[in-house]
Amino acid sequence: MEHSSSSNTTSELTTADDSKATILLMGLRRCGKSSICKVVFHSMQPLDTLYLESTSKPTTEHFSTLIDLSVMELPGQLNYFEPNYDSERLFQNVGALVYVIDSQDEYLNALANLSMIIEYAYKVNPKINIEVLIHKVDGLSEDFKLDTQRDIMQRIGDELLDLGLEGVSISFYLTSIFDHTIYEAFSRIVQKLIVELPFLENMLDNLVQQSNIEKCFLFDVNSKIYVSTDSSPVDIQTYEVCAEFVDVILDLENLYKSTETTGFMDKEMMGVSKLNNGVYIYLKQMIRGLALVGLIRTNTTGNNNNNNFLAVIDYNVDIFKKGLQEIWAHTRLNKQNQISTSSTFVDNTNDPRHNLITSSNI
Numbered sequence: 579m580e581h582s583s584s585s586n587t588t589s590e591l592t593t594a595d596d597s598k599a600t601i602l603l604m605g606l607r608r609c610g611k612s613s614i615c616k617v618v619f620h621s622m623q624p625l626d627t628l629y630l631e632s633t634s635k636p637t638t639e640h641f642s643t644l645i646d647l648s649v650m651e652l653p654g655q656l657n658y659f660e661p662n663y664d665s666e667r668l669f670q671n672v673g674a675l676v677y678v679i680d681s682q683d684e685y686l687n688a689l690a691n692l693s694m695i696i697e698y699a700y701k702v703n704p705k706i707n708i709e710v711l712i713h714k715v716d717g718l719s720e721d722f723k724l725d726t727q728r729d730i731m732q733r734i735g736d737e738l739l740d741l742g743l744e745g746v747s748i749s750f751y752l753t754s755i756f757d758h759t760i761y762e763a764f765s766r767i768v769q770k771l772i773v774e775l776p777f778l779e780n781m782l783d784n785l786v787q788q789s790n791i792e793k794c795f796l797f798d799v800n801s802k803i804y805v806s807t808d809s810s811p812v813d814i815q816t817y818e819v820c821a822e823f824v825d826v827i828l829d830l831e832n833l834y835k836s837t838e839t840t841g842f843m844d845k846e847m848m849g850v851s852k853l854n855n856g857v858y859i860y861l862k863q864m865i866r867g868l869a870l871v872g873l874i875r876t877n878t879t880g881n882n883n884n885n886n887f888l889a890v891i892d893y894n895v896d897i898f899k900k901g902l903q904e905i906w907a908h909t910r911l912n913k914q915n916q917i918s919t920s921s922t923f924v925d926n927t928n929d930p931r932h933n934l935i936t937s938s939n940i
Contacts, residue, residue: 599771600671602647604677604695606688607632607654610713610755614678615639615651617755618764619801643798643866644805644906645772659795669699673771674707681726681752682714689730693737700746708748709767710734718753723752729905758802758818765803774905778806786810786872789894790887792857794872795820796864796902799828805868820871823851823859827869848886861887862895864902869896 598912603611609873615629619639633653641647669675677695679688692710699706712730715723738746751763782794786808793816795804802821804900827849847869849861858874 588815599645600650601671601674601676601767601771602669603651603676603678604648604681605654606691609654609678609680609683609688611651611654611678613755614711614713614753614760615649619649620802621670621800627755637932638918641801643801643803644774644796644868644902645768647768647771650931665698666702669702669706672699672706674709675699675769676709676711676767678711678713679730680714681712681723682717685730686733689733689737693734693741696738696746697741697743700743707767707770708746709763710748710750711753711760711763713753714752715752715759716756727752734834751866758814758821761802761819761821762812762814764801767803768803768805771800772805775806775910777905778902781808781898782806782808784849785894785898789872789891790876791860791872791875791891792875793820794870797821797869799824799867799869816873819853819859823861823871824850824869826851838886860891862892862899864899865906868902872897 579591585800603615605611612630612633613624615637616622616627616630617624617639633651637651641649641651675695677692679685679692696708699708710730712723712727713889715726720728727750734748735744738744751759753760753763753768772778778796782796785791786794793810793813794808795817796806797820797836802824804817811910821877825848830849831847847861847863851859856875858876859867859871860874861871863869872891874887921935
């Protein structure tokens with residue numbers, strides 16, 4: 579995920595780029611917004627975030643993966659409903675409002691602030707996705723986590739009911755920067771902004787079915803956010819194994835790359851490893867900083883059979899990559915992120931998935 583960051587003055591606060599999907603990150607002071615940005619999008623170690631200063635100005639990060647994405651962090655101490663802020667324009671161009679609540683602090687003021695923001699944002703932009711991160715749960719017991727989540731959900735529901743907004747849909751996530759829960763939450767948030775997600779999921783389902791893959795993810799290699807996965811349920815331990823394998827491959831790449839190369843996109847990266855339980859983990863570079871990572875369970879024995887099996891996987895993944903390039907090409911051509919009816923994914927006679935071969939053919 580290629581990215582850049584910038585600090586905005588108050589006059590620049592509402593200048594959103596309509597060509598990008600925008601995530602608005604909000605919450606009271608010291609709730610953990612800056613730490614989340616640094617850990618997820620800049621690979622900062624969680625303990626190093628203890629030395630971060632409180633954000634005093636709005637900042638915007640720009641990322642390029644399967645979609646162009648902006649993450650705008652707003653300081654908690656500013657009142658965005660003052661006359662000098664164009665709050666209407668701010669919320670009109672936002673795809674997702676992510677509100678962070680510190681679960682280890684008294685959160686009644688945060689809930690009142692959130693309800694006020696939802697009331698305004700929903701009237702300005704009814705299509706906005708409301709996402710609530712119940713954050714810093716690493717210091718809570720399992721029972722207290724669930725009790726806190728239930729209490730927050732109940733209180734917000736009551737507040738919105740009083741405001742006549744009982745139809746607003748809100749997603750809640752228990753998160754911490756000290757484990758993979760924050761990456762899982764942002765993965766689900768980003769996926770809601772990808773118009774082509776059903777096509778990606780369909781393609782991954784076909785790849786899984788034809789290639790004897792147990793579970794696969796389409797990762798952004800720098801952030802460890804998965805922009806898509808197949809339709810089978812996501813198990814957090816499976817996700818953790820795949821995300822850590824991305825780190826292993828990147829570490830090896832950085833260790834052995836020559837002075838002429840500059841990173842992930844310079845050459846195609848690929849890695850295969852056999853886990854202690856006999857399951858293979860497979861990674862192959864796709865486009866725009868993405869990598870396909872899958873777990874493969876096979877009963878084949880012997881090096882030749884394994885080599886043939888991996889050859890089939892490679893062939894099918896290359897077909898998937900071509901389909902991914904088609905989706906991205908249509909996304910670039912259509913500014914509204916709508917795939918035209920002339921796409922090869924609608925015309926089944928040209929659908930690359932028909933070129934997949936099954937593992938039973940070897």
